[in-house]
Amino acid sequence: MASVHLLLLFNLFFIFCLFFQSRSSLTSKNAILPLKIKSVSSSIYIQPPKKLPFQHNVSLTVTLAVGSPPQPVTMVLDTGSELSWFHCNKTPTTPLSYDPLHSKSYTPVLCSSPICMTRTRDFTVPASCDPKKLCHATLSYADATSVDGNLAYDTFHFTDSDLPGVIFGCMDMESSSNQDEDSKTTGLMGMNRGSLSFVTQIGFPKFSYCISGQDSTGVLLFGEYNISLLRRPLAYTSMVKMSTPLPYYDRVAYTVQLEGIKVAGTVLPLPKSIFVPDHTGAGQTMIDTGTQFTFLLGPVYTALKNEFLKQTKNVLRVYEDPNFVFQGAMDLCYRVERSRVGLPVLPSVSMMFRGAEMVISGQKLLFKVAGVTKGGDDIHCFTFGNSDLLGIEAYIIGHHHQQNMWMEFDLANNRVGFGEVSCDCVSQKLGIDL
Numbered sequence: 404m405a406s407v408h409l410l411l412l413f414n415l416f417f418i419f420c421l422f423f424q425s426r427s428s429l430t431s432k433n434a435i436l437p438l439k440i441k442s443v444s445s446s447i448y449i450q451p452p453k454k455l456p457f458q459h460n461v462s463l464t465v466t467l468a469v470g471s472p473p474q475p476v477t478m479v480l481d482t483g484s485e486l487s488w489f490h491c492n493k494t495p496t497t498p499l500s501y502d503p504l505h506s507k508s509y510t511p512v513l514c515s516s517p518i519c520m521t522r523t524r525d526f527t528v529p530a531s532c533d534p535k536k537l538c539h540a541t542l543s544y545a546d547a548t549s550v551d552g553n554l555a556y557d558t559f560h561f562t563d564s565d566l567p568g569v570i571f572g573c574m575d576m577e578s579s580s581n582q583d584e585d586s587k588t589t590g591l592m593g594m595n596r597g598s599l600s601f602v603t604q605i606g607f608p609k610f611s612y613c614i615s616g617q618d619s620t621g622v623l624l625f626g627e628y629n630i631s632l633l634r635r636p637l638a639y640t641s642m643v644k645m646s647t648p649l650p651y652y653d654r655v656a657y658t659v660q661l662e663g664i665k666v667a668g669t670v671l672p673l674p675k676s677i678f679v680p681d682h683t684g685a686g687q688t689m690i691d692t693g694t695q696f697t698f699l700l701g702p703v704y705t706a707l708k709n710e711f712l713k714q715t716k717n718v719l720r721v722y723e724d725p726n727f728v729f730q731g732a733m734d735l736c737y738r739v740e741r742s743r744v745g746l747p748v749l750p751s752v753s754m755m756f757r758g759a760e761m762v763i764s765g766q767k768l769l770f771k772v773a774g775v776t777k778g779g780d781d782i783h784c785f786t787f788g789n790s791d792l793l794g795i796e797a798y799i800i801g802h803h804h805q806q807n808m809w810m811e812f813d814l815a816n817n818r819v820g821f822g823e824v825s826c827d828c829v830s831q832k833l834g835i836d837l
Contacts, residue, residue: 465592468560470506476589480623483693485525485597485655486542488550488572489590499589503555503573511573512538512554518570519554522598525655530554540572545795550574570599596814597655608815612692613826616767616806622830630809632828637811637820638759644817645684651796652684657812659819660757661688661798664703666710667750673706678798685796688756690810690819694801696770697754697763698732701791703798708735711750711785718747722782729772732788737769738780752787754800761821763804770803 465478469489476489477499489501503509512518514531519538523530526540533539533553541551552574559566574590593600594610602610605625612623630637643658661678664671677700680686686700699707712721712735722736729736739746751764769783776782786803790796809829811820 469501470503470557471508472505473560474501474506476501477587478590478592479588480592480594481693482594482657483689483691484542484544484591484593485595485600486540486554486572487569487590487592487601488542488552488574490575491552491573492575496586498586501573501589503557506557508556508558508567509573510556512556512570514538518599522570523554525597542572542574545793551576566605569601569604595655596657600655602814609811609813611809611811613809613824613829614802614806615826615830622826622833624833630822630824630829632832633809633822633824635822637809637822639813639818639820640756640759642817642819643687645680645687649680649682649684652680652687653689653797656687656689657691657819658687658689661754662757663755664699664707665753665755666707666714669710669714670755671703671706671710673703677703683796686798688798688800690800690805692802692805694799695803696730696733696786696788696801697804698788698790698793698795698797698799698801700796700798701789704787704789704791707752707787708785711735711752714750718749720780722777724777727775727782728792729770729784730788732790732792733784733786734789734792735785735787736772737783737785738777739769739771739783741776741779741781746783754804759821761800761804761808762823767804767806 465480467476467478468474469476478487478489490497490499491501491503493500493502514520514533514536516538519530519532523538523540527543528541531539538554539551540554541549543549550572552572554570555573556568556570559569571590594602597603602625607625609627610623610625611628611630640659643660645652645654645658648654662675663673663678678686678688698704715737719737719739722738724736727736728734746766746769749765749768751762752768754761754763763786768786770786772782772784790799805821807823807826808821809824809826813820
């Protein structure tokens with residue numbers, strides 16, 4: 404949601420098997436909620452983690468309970484956002500809401516609190532003081548959605564354990580670019596590196612996820628896990644930290660350094676400097692589950708598009724319609740016979756990060772556009788887009804290109820690891836019934 408499009412949908416039931424060390428109320432008992440209860444063996448873990456199966460489509464949603472007594476909530480899980488929040492005002496467009504008046508443990512944050520004065524420093528709009536002397540926040544997202552309301556504390560409930568004092572936003576106003584999708588959720592769970600994000604507040608030093616490529620399922624896991632199904636060991640690249648505030652740089656995003664791109668064996672003839680953020684912060688590379696596809700700055704996208712066109716001219720037929728641009732940023736599309744089974748062999752695209760390489764191949768390179776045909780052909784578009792057309796000054800690695808990869812965010816060691824794996828097999832090994 405903080406990124407180009409909110410395009411991961413997790414219908415999550417939680418499996419928890421690790422207590423929060425800083426929250427002694429949680430136990431080490433394994434359980435699943437809210438769909439059903441199931442015991443899970445922890446013998447395959449280095450340390451017993453928390454794991455969550457999911458389904459993805461348009462947005463990623465987590466179901467849990469908040470407040471005293473507990474109120475069920477469904478939250479969009481977004482690694483590109485910091486503050487978690489709920490709709491606190493039920494309306495026709497936001498029928499799912501959290502009611503603070505019915506929670507005995509709800510406590511508003513005062514605007515004089517250090518939380519309001521210092522821990523909101525990474526918000527795009529500074530927190531303010533409302534007429535009741537409460538901490539007021541306005542959050543804006545790149546998809547043109549915005550919400551505003553007050554910061555507060557309440558207890559989050561996971562199976563038979565409680566996590567008191569979680570800070571979130573109780574939002575009473577919203578301007579949405581997708582009201583139909585927003586009507587299905589109660590709010591958002593922020594998962595970036597900011598001090599008020601959910602993952603920061605719960606204190607886990609590592610989380611991982613794995614997204615299936617075919618059946619829209621997968622697993623999100625908090626804690627340590629010894630993944631044994633990888634085709635080769637995880638490749639790690641360091642996360643980039645920027646201490647100086649810059650106008651176009653998101654300091655709490657999961658930022659890595661992209662150094663080059665190649666198509667099959669051909670490295671694009673681009674200087675490494677084109678991938679380095681400039682003096683304004685424009686040009687950072689972010690890994691984001693809240694964005695479906697991958698977006699590159701204009702000159703890099705053009706070079707990649709031209710090379711991919713060159714290498715596929717004998718196997719793919721370009722869709723020649725200058726007025727058709729998929730999702731406003733993807734202008735390289737192809738006509739594929741509807742009767743054809745599968746795609747032809749395509750040249751792989753490799754994103755070369757500092758110390759690691761992510762290879763995109765096969766069906767992950769083209770996406771069939773629903774409801775668009777030409778004659779007897781379906782339209783398939785290249786899954787890299789031009790971020791300039793979206794008005795975004797960044798490289799964004801979307802979740803489509805992370806399918807069937809184990810993605811590990813090692814916060815303690817400031818690095819991201821990834822490796823190819825069958826996510827269906829991972830789910831089976833974890834004992835998750837998807």
